[in-house]
Amino acid sequence: xxxxxxxxxxxxxxxxxxxxxxxxxxxxxxxxxxxxxxxxxxxxxxxxxxxxxxxxxxxxxxxxxxxxxxxxxxxxx
Amino acid sequence: xxxxxxxxxxxxxxxxxxxxxxxxxxxxxxxxxxxxxxxxxxxxxxxxxxxxxxxxxxxxxxxxxxxxxxxxxxxxxxxxxxxxxxxxxxxxxxxxxxxxxxxxxxxxxxxxxxxxxxxxxxxxxxxxxxxxxxxxxxxxxxxxxxxxxxxxxxxxxxxxxxxxxxxxxxxxxxxxxxxxxxxxxxxxxxxxxxxxxxxxxxxxxxxxxxxxxxxxxxxxxxxxxxxxxxxxxxxxxxxxxxxxxxxxxxxxxxxxxxxxxxxxxxxxxxxxxxxxxxxxxx
Numbered sequence: 001x002x003x004x005x006x007x008x009x010x011x012x013x014x015x016x017x018x019x020x021x022x023x024x025x026x027x028x029x030x031x032x033x034x035x036x037x038x039x040x041x042x043x044x045x046x047x048x049x050x051x052x053x054x055x056x057x058x059x060x061x062x063x064x065x066x067x068x069x070x071x072x073x074x075x076x077x
Numbered sequence: 078x079x080x081x082x083x084x085x086x087x088x089x090x091x092x093x094x095x096x097x098x099x100x101x102x103x104x105x106x107x108x109x110x111x112x113x114x115x116x117x118x119x120x121x122x123x124x125x126x127x128x129x130x131x132x133x134x135x136x137x138x139x140x141x142x143x144x145x146x147x148x149x150x151x152x153x154x155x156x157x158x159x160x161x162x163x164x165x166x167x168x169x170x171x172x173x174x175x176x177x178x179x180x181x182x183x184x185x186x187x188x189x190x191x192x193x194x195x196x197x198x199x200x201x202x203x204x205x206x207x208x209x210x211x212x213x214x215x216x217x218x219x220x221x222x223x224x225x226x227x228x229x230x231x232x233x234x235x236x237x238x239x240x241x242x243x244x245x246x247x248x249x250x251x252x253x254x255x256x257x258x259x260x261x262x263x264x265x266x267x268x269x270x271x272x273x274x275x276x277x278x279x280x281x282x283x284x285x286x287x288x289x290x291x292x293x294x295x296x297x298x299x300x301x302x303x304x305x306x307x308x309x310x311x312x313x314x315x316x317x318x319x320x321x322x323x324x325x326x327x328x329x330x331x332x333x334x335x336x337x338x339x340x341x342x343x344x345x346x347x348x349x350x351x352x353x354x355x356x357x358x359x
Contacts, residue, residue: 007196022181028159032182032320034197044197046183068196073236073313073322075243075264 009034009042011066016059017041025051037069098145098166099136102153103129105169106161115157116188121358128155131356135349136166142345147336150176150204154190154330155357162186173203176334181320184311189221189359193229193311195325200310204334206232206242206303213337214256217277219350220246221359222327224272229326231313234304242304243313246326247272252294254287255301256280267294272326275350281337291347308334330354 012020017033025031025047033041048060103110113125123131132153139145151166159180168175180186182197191200204210218229224247231243245253252269256278265287277288287295306317310329313322331350338346 009196026159028163029180029184032197032199034182034320034323042197044183044194046185046194046198050183070196070323071321073233073315075236075241 007068007070008065009044009068010048010060010063012041012043012063014041017043019059020056023053023056025053025056027052035071037071040066042066042068096133096136096140099129099133102136102164102166102169103132105164105171106156108156108161119188121188123357128357131155131353132166134356135353138349138352142342142349144335144338144342144346144349148333149209150202150332150334152178152330152332153353154332157186157188159184159186162191176203176209178202178310182323189327190330191310192222192327193226193323193325195226195323197320197323199312199314199320199323201314202308202310202334204308205305206308207240207305210334211303213281214334215277215279215336215338215343216256216332216334217275217346218329218332219275219354220272220326220329222273223247224325224327225250226272226324226326227322228311228313229324229329230308230310230332231322232304232306232308233313233315234306234317236315240302240304242308244276244278245322245324246276252276252287252289254278255299256285265295265297265299269294275331275347277338277343277346279338279343286343288343288347291344330357330359 020031021033023031033043108128109125110129111125116122148167153166154162163178165176171177179201181199183194184198185192228243228245234240241255247269250270251266253264253266255264274289279286283298283300285297306314309320311324312320315321
């Protein structure tokens, strides 16, 4: 069974997160950097693989995958 | 009551592009009404003209069933790309006000529709529940994969003491949802060990119904206030600051938001959905 809450994503600095947030990486698709429970920033494999924006090509080339532990909302159920 | 089955079957023999609303939507997607082949070599292989016919039939069926005029948004997800999947069938303008979707993070677009990645993928509908669907309402979506995941859509204002609207189709083998409620109400829930299906949530006054395919899963009564921040797909929009509780549900084609529906209209919508998805082999 798939492990629900753990996944690997590309770890980025907060500066890179601020740079990429809301920017277009492919037609009609924008970056969405997210923070994990440890406060580190990440973008997804799909964004790195799907990037067609030459402006970010070099920046993304050096990224490495790391374990991502998402935050969990407390909705009471 | 419209004779849906007969009208659907009859029109499928005809050509596409006849309805002006269908034509406007397909023109916005950029899909040509010709022999261009999409998804070659797959069970979903279809021509551009075939997609035009499918959308034409869909729009005419919605109109025949009396469902069209009250629709606020409807996302058929045809064409297999972010650029073809973003359009609102009811109002295919490239603006937030027209509820054109904005895709963020690792969303996958393909022949089966749209898929979240469970970590940061989202679609912003720009639909603000408190102003855009306030009052009796109905919404729904089709899920094409069986996944134990998190939220497929939602909007929450003030997490600790606020206004909630969300759906977790299969979360620890239960469907969990709120439609028009505040923190004082416990989520509606029913056992759900397979996320595949067509989910609909309907509110008329304080009466709520949750259906999966054509099965009534839950009746309940609740009150509350709709959140005043946009609904996100594949996750929750929390306080309009960030997205959270991402899911990896697949092929949520046939997403819709409309007024509250009668039981007959809910059944008609399921029939129309089945015909549309069958036409696209998904």
